[in-house]
Amino acid sequence: MVFSSLLFIFLFLPITLLMYYGAKDKWKNIVLFIMSLLFYAWGEPVYVLLMIFSTIVDYTHGMKVEENLNKGNRKKAFRYVISSAIINLSLLGFFKYADFIVSNVNIVFNTNIPLLHLPLPIGISFYTFQTMSYTIDIYRGDAKAQKSVIDFGTYVALFPQLVAGPIVRYQTVADQINQRIHSEEKFADGVNRFCIGLGKKVILSNQLAVVADGVFNAAIGNISVLESWLGIICYTLQIYFDFSGYSDMAIGLGKMFGFDFLENFNYPYISKSISEFWRRWHISLGSWFRDYVYIPLGGSRVSKLKIYRNIFIVWFLTGMWHGAEWTFVIWGLLYGLIIAMERAFLNEWLEKRSNAFRHIYVLSTVTLLFVIFRSLTIGDALDFYKVMFGLSNNPIVSNQLYIYIIDYWYVIIAAMILSTPVVKIAKEYINSKIDVNESKSLQILYGLSLSMCVLVSTIMLCSSTYNPFLYFRF
Known part of the structure; x- marks a missing residue:
């Protein structure tokens, strides 16, 4: 089940909200826990057992870590932290990377070990990192162990951020697990944020996906040079509105249930360096790797050589986190190389260039690297690059290119504009120039625009079965 589905919007969410607000405060977490398990079980009933197992493991380990810290036995407490990490990473490794490892062993040693072909549990990369951070935070003294297994299970299985983040660390919501604020204003903010995210996902991302998927799924010999550029530009916009839209919906849902999740995106396409881009893109993942x-x-704080070592370790792991393919590994390592270059000398050089040049540098780098990210193999990526730069016999333009432009030009232009803070800046400017009565009129207009956004999204969902969600891959 995804947030941008009619089943979720018009059945699961209303029922959950009615049950949640109809329950007494002491029962609210139980309602959330049960409904979150049902949400997860809708698509993968067997893997609910995996999540419950992970919950019990980290709950008991967290209690043991705190118990030994209170006794002054930090070494034993640390062993429980390591034990928790090993169990969590083993589960993640088995389900996500087993076939990747076996297939590479078969290639290197010319063996024929059969692959497991296990379906990837949805959201396992996200909730594994969340549960790992729990025991680490307790050991560091950043959080107290949760005494109730139901309350801890609510944190692990919480459906608003379960399948695609943002990665919510326990220390950021520890106080909210048992005591959170519910108000009409907060609920309204949550509804607004959810509607914005829904519009990003359905109206923009899904339409951009038609072009991106059409180009990347076509035979490489049948696409033109300009068509390849249009395809990767649409994919670059698609993945932003797909993931940031889902994050907006998750943050909005969190507010509806009284939680305040941290932001996950901050207009990354306005960045002036790759380092800045990654401070604005998937913020919760970047901060997790930074802190842990x-x-x-x-x-x-170490020597320059070790700093670069640390950068490459982080970016190797970032690539692996996204998927068990060499494309993701190389994609991550290339980002590590660029960020290391920026730290060594490139930032100093970029600071002397114009802002326009720096924006072009970031957008072109990100777009080109998304070719590797989107491709199934490195060979596919290289073939696509050849078409993009006219190194193959493909034509410059094609009839399909004209069809895409005629059918989707307005979506592409709208996505380019809305990927910048133009609307936010305009809204802040207008609010600073109007009086109270005009402000009320604008609020009504804003409410009507959100209602129209939901209406259009609903119509599009009713009229089409094409509703891809990219981060289910991860």
Whole structure:
């Protein structure tokens, strides 16, 4: 079940909200826990057992870590942290990377070990990182162990951020698990945020996906040079509105149930360096790797050589986190190389260039690297690059290119504009220039625009079965 589905919007969510607000405060977490398990079980009933197992493992390990810290036995407490990490990473490794490892062993050693072909549990990369951070935070003294297994299970299985984040660390919501604020204003903010995310996903991302998928799924010899560029530009916009839209819906749903999740995107396509881009893109993942990998390795407080080592370790793991394919590994390592170059000398050089040049540098780099991210194999990516740069016999233009432009030009232009903070800046400017009565009129107009957004999204969902969600792959 996905947030941008009619089943979720008009059945699951209303029923859950009625049950949640109809329950007494002491029962609200139980309602959330049960409904979250049902949400997850809708698509993968067997893997609910995996999530419950992971919940019990980390709940008991967290209790043991705190118990030994209170006794002054930090070594034993640390062993429980390691035990928790090993169990979590073993589960993630088995379900996500087993076939990747076996297939590479078969290639290197010319063996014929059969693949497992296990379906990837939805959201396992996200909730594994969340549960790992729990025991680490307790060991560091950043959080207290949760005494109720139901309350801890609510944190792990919480459906608003379960399948695609943002990655919610326990320390950021520890106080909200048992005591959170519910108000009409907060609920309204949540509804607004959900509607915006729904529009991003359905009206923009799904339409951009038609072009991107059409180009990348076509035979490489049948696409033109300009068509390849249009395809990767649409994919670059698609993945942003897909994932940021889902994050907006998750944050909005969290507010409806009284939670405040941290932001996950901050207009990354306006960045002026790749380092800045990754401070604005998938913020929860970047901060997780920073706090639990980069800094423990020494961060920037070590020698230059070790700093670059730390950068490459983080970006190797970032690539692997996204998927069990060499395309993701190389994609991650290339980002590590660019960020290391920026730290070494490139940032100093970029600061002397114009803002326009720096924006072009970021957008072109991100777009070109998304070719590797989107391709199934490195060979596919190289073939696509050849078409993009006219190194093959493909034509410059094609009839299909004209069809895409005629059918989707307005969506592409709208996506380009809305990927920048133009609307946000305009809204802030207008609010600073109007009086109270005009403000009320604008609020009504804003409410009507959100209602129209939901109406259009609903019509599009009713009239089409094409509703892809990219981050289910991860």
